[in-house]
Amino acid sequence: MDPVRPYTEVLDRLKSAGLRPTRQRLALAKLLADSGDRHITAEQLHDEAQRAGVRVSLATVYNTLHQFTAAGLLREVVVEAGRSYFDTNTSNHHHFFHQDRGELVDIPAGAVTVSELPVAPEGSAIESVHVVVRIRDDAN
Amino acid sequence: MDPVRPYTEVLDRLKSAGLRPTRQRLALAKLLADSGDRHITAEQLHDEAQRAGVRVSLATVYNTLHQFTAAGLLREVVVEAGRSYFDTNTSNHHHFFHQDRGELVDIPAGAVTVSELPVAPEGSAIESVHVVVRIRDDAN
DNA sequence: TTTTTTCTTTAGAATTGTTCTAATCTATTG
DNA sequence: CAATAGATTAGAACAATTCTAAAGAAAAAA
Structure with a gap:
């Protein structure tokens, strides 16, 4: 049974950004999308992924956050020296x-x-x- | 301005901030005051001091910038991850x-x-x- | 399919800006 | 001048991030 296809939207967004829908990207996109508007650091997202059982390296989290930002799926916010927040609200x-x-x-x-x-x-x-x-x- | 006693004003400001007028603080304050409104990083100020023949360590430049900021002589501005600017215009x-x-x-x-x-x-x-x-x- | 190509992920090293440490030095106080 | 409180220093430590180059996975070609 497949009443919901939770990855469809995310998949389309990756495709139109020219990014391959890898396991890591899909998982991170889903974590971000499912958690509503928020401001997250790379370390935080990495921890959440671990806790959710998603095996992904910190380097990939950084890559992915920047790729998503370039694709307009995230917005980077800098207010503190030495730390970047990524905002899931891109408006x-x-x-x-x-x-x-x-x-x-x-x-x-x-x-x-x-x-x-x-x-x-x-x-x-x-x-x-x-x-x-x-x-x-x-x-x- | 009084060209004969160029350190007087700076000296008063340090005194009222409870900071000893050391050679390093006086020199850095003078460099900052003499250069008009600007936005400078610790590294930049350190380089300028070296070029001006002022022997001061990078650690002291950081300490001094923070002390001056706490004393209201500077304002810290963060717009980029991993870099702090200090603004000589505190308004x-x-x-x-x-x-x-x-x-x-x-x-x-x-x-x-x-x-x-x-x-x-x-x-x-x-x-x-x-x-x-x-x-x-x-x-x- | 299988092969080939291109892109992605990874662990760990490297880099960058900044703060800490503890030894030495200097300004102030008595 | 001596005592003491505070400041400076070089270099180590640190935290966030980026880089590297080797191994892995997805897409395209055969």
């Missing part, structure tokens, strides 16, 4: 960064507005606008 | 990040406006709002 949005916990949180769409865009310097074009709101545990 | 402003050159450029005050601030999550308080506009060399 244009902004982030809170909780400095005490090292945690990223999406800013709800519409909760922040950049009302005036700067003009890019001569010879360059704007690629993205990202607002990072750094927060701390309240004093209370 | 509240935003940045272009030129992705092809790995270069930070201040966005002129008033050229970008965040018109609606998000509400910080329960139990946390906003510490800073930073807009990063990523740019690329134009296709033309």
Whole structure:
């Protein structure tokens, strides 16, 4: 019985990105897709894969995260020196960064507005606008 | 400015930050102050110091940059994984990040406006709002 | 199918930026 | 000046990431 074909969508996305649907890529894509919007590091994803019984090396996790990012399936977010987060929400949005916990949180769409865009310097074009709101545990 | 006593201002700032005015700190502070608004990495500052004939270790450059940041004389900016920039302009402003050159450029005050601030999550308080506009060399 | 080609994965080494360590040195205090 | 608290240093250690080159798997050709 095969009422659900959970890999179909992921398979199509890999195919159109020109990536072979290997066991590792499919498993990682599934882990990412099934977990909803989140911000994950390479190490975290590697651990999750291990726990889920998926045998995959850390190097492959890094490769795959970058390939998925290049293919538009993920978005890389850098807010801390020496650590990259990969956001499963690729839509244009902004982030809170909780400095005490090292945690990223999406800013709800519409909760922040950049009302005036700067003009890019001569010879360059704007690629993205990202607002990072750094927060701390309240004093209370 | 008083060309006769070029270290006076820097000396006062160190003193009020509770930092001893050592040869290294004075020299680094002077290098930073004399060069106008800029975005510098620890390695870059270390190189500049060497070239200026200031003998200082890389470890001290890191220590000093962090101490100056804690004292409000510098602002740390993170836009790239694995590299910290220190901004000599501590006023509240935003940045272009030129992705092809790995270069930070201040966005002129008033050229970008965040018109609606998000509400910080329960139990946390906003510490800073930073807009990063990523740019690329134009296709033309 | 089987073979061949191309792409992928892997373990471990290498690299990079940064922080730590503990010995030495220097500014300040008494 | 001596005592002490703080600062500097070289080099080791570290963490995140990338590289390497050998072995493995998927796709294309025969």
